[in-house]
Amino acid sequence: MCYDVNAQLETQLKRAMRDADEHAIREIREKMARETDLPLFHVTGFQHPKMIIYTNGNPNAPVVSQWGLVPFWAKDKKDIWNKTLNARGEAIFEKNSFKTSAKNKRCLIYIDGFYEHHHHGKETVPYYISRKDLQPIALAGLWNEWTDPETGEIRNTFSIVTTEGNPMMAEIHNNPKMAGPRMPVILPDGLEDEWLKPYRDELDQKQLEELLRPYPESELAAHTVGKLRGKDAVGNVPEAMVPVVYDDVKTTY
DNA sequence: CCAGACGTTGTT
DNA sequence: GTCTGG
DNA sequence: CCAGACGTTGTT
DNA sequence: GTCTGG
Numbered sequence: 001m002c003y004d005v006n007a008q009l010e011t012q013l014k015r016a017m018r019d020a021d022e023h024a025i026r027e028i029r030e031k032m033a034r035e036t037d038l039p040l041f042h043v044t045g046f047q048h049p050k051m052i053i054y055t056n057g058n059p060n061a062p063v064v065s066q067w068g069l070v071p072f073w074a075k076d077k078k079d080i081w082n083k084t085l086n087a088r089g090e091a092i093f094e095k096n097s098f099k100t101s102a103k104n105k106r107c108l109i110y111i112d113g114f115y116e117h118h119h120h121g122k123e124t125v126p127y128y129i130s131r132k133d134l135q136p137i138a139l140a141g142l143w144n145e146w147t148d149p150e151t152g153e154i155r156n157t158f159s160i161v162t163t164e165g166n167p168m169m170a171e172i173h174n175n176p177k178m179a180g181p182r183m184p185v186i187l188p189d190g191l192e193d194e195w196l197k198p199y200r201d202e203l204d205q206k207q208l209e210e211l212l213r214p215y216p217e218s219e220l221a222a223h224t225v226g227k228l229r230g231k232d233a234v235g236n237v238p239e240a241m242v243p244v245v246y247d248d249v250k251t252t253y
Numbered sequence: 254c255c256a257g258a259c260g261t262t263g264t265t
Numbered sequence: 266g267t268c269t270g271g
Numbered sequence: 272c273c274a275g276a277c278g279t280t281g282t283t
Numbered sequence: 284g285t286c287t288g289g
Contacts, residue, residue: 001262003272044272046271071259073284082271083260085272096259096285117273121265124273165263174263175272181263229271230274248265 001173002139002160002184003045003085004115004228006128006241009038011112011136012052016062028062035064042115042228042240045085045160053107053158055143056196063143065107069159070146071097077146077155087142087159089185089212093205098159101142103199106208107158108192109139113241114184115228116173118249124229125249127172128241129222138192140185140211161185161212168217168253186215222253 016028037049045067053065068081084097092102113130114137131137143158165173165181173181187195195211197204226234226244234240245251 001272003261044271046272048271071284074259080259086261088261098260100284119265123265159260162261170263173272174265179263182261229272233274 001086001116001182002114002162004042004126005040005045005111006042006113006115006130007038007040007051007109007111009033009036012036012038012110013062014136015054015108015110016052016060019060032062032064041236041238042234043236044228046082048081051109051158053109053141053143053156054196055107056105056198059108059193059196063107063156065143065156065158067158067160069097069101069142069144069157070155072100072144072146074146075149077148077157081157084157084159086162086182086184089140089161089163089209092142092161093209098142101144101159102208103205105143106195107141107143108187108195109141109158109160110136111139113137115225116169117175117228118172118224119174120246120249123246124227125246126225126228127222127253128225129169129172129220132219132221135189138187140187140195163212164214166214166217166220168220168222169214171250172222172253183214185212187211188215217253220253224249224251 043049048068052062069084070077092098118125140161165183169183170181
């Protein structure tokens with residue numbers, strides 16, 4: 001699970017800035033950034049925000065992409081893109097909606113942190129999760145280009161790959177309806193580019209699947225924040241990440 | 254064979 | 266309790 | 272994923 | 284486009 005994120009422009013662009021010249025930097029900042037919905041202090045995937053991703057096609061070039069992968073064969077985005085916000089890592093090479101992307105269209109999404117809901121009695125308490133060192137979180141993703149049959153418009157869309165959750169995530173995300181803790185795939189420093197390597201054979205697939213593991217909780221911090229859903233939702237404002245204390249709920253990890 | 258789906262989710 | 270909308 | 276609705280009717 | 288269910 002990973003349906004709620006905090007993604008700042010600088011965080012999303014950091015990778016591009018490593019090797020961009022001044023002209024490229026200006027192009028990116030002045031043109032591309034305006035096509036996104038950044039900054040996103042809190043957004044849910046169900047709003048299908050436009051963000052920046054880095055694809056295997058050109059790993060250092062930022063691309064505007066919309067959250068909620070629409071497979072190329074889909075006739076209409078509406079029925080599918082609320083169901084493809086996440087892609088179960090164990091099955092990305094099997095599922096119709098993801099298999100071609102898993103082979104040929106993998107991507108990185110850099111975010112500052114993400115949110116999960118904890119259930120305490122009848123109350124729902126959101127947590128904000130980030131790296132302890134506050135560095136950008138590199139998420140493993142899948143992307144695709146989909147042509148809208150109605151407008152002819154080509155849309156770039158993406159999905160966040162998930163894996164089993166670490167013990168901290170299991171404690172936080174304790175929705176009774178769910179069967180097994182999950183968390184987004186966070187690629188450790190130095191391994192991001194492995195996710196963008198070409199797929200040639202079964203061995204490559206094995207190596208890609210090796211990357212889809214839970215990130216160690218020792219590197220993650222979490223604290224309770226204000227409501228993210230419903231009429232009390234804090235909205236897309238910096239206050240979304242500000243700590244909020246709830247009775248009888250662990251405040252920080 | 255055709256029709257219809259194609260997806261995700263941890264017990265206060 | 267269960268479904269839909271965001 | 273969670274929050275909120277869950278119903279009917281000819282007019283603000 | 285491709286798989287599953289009937």
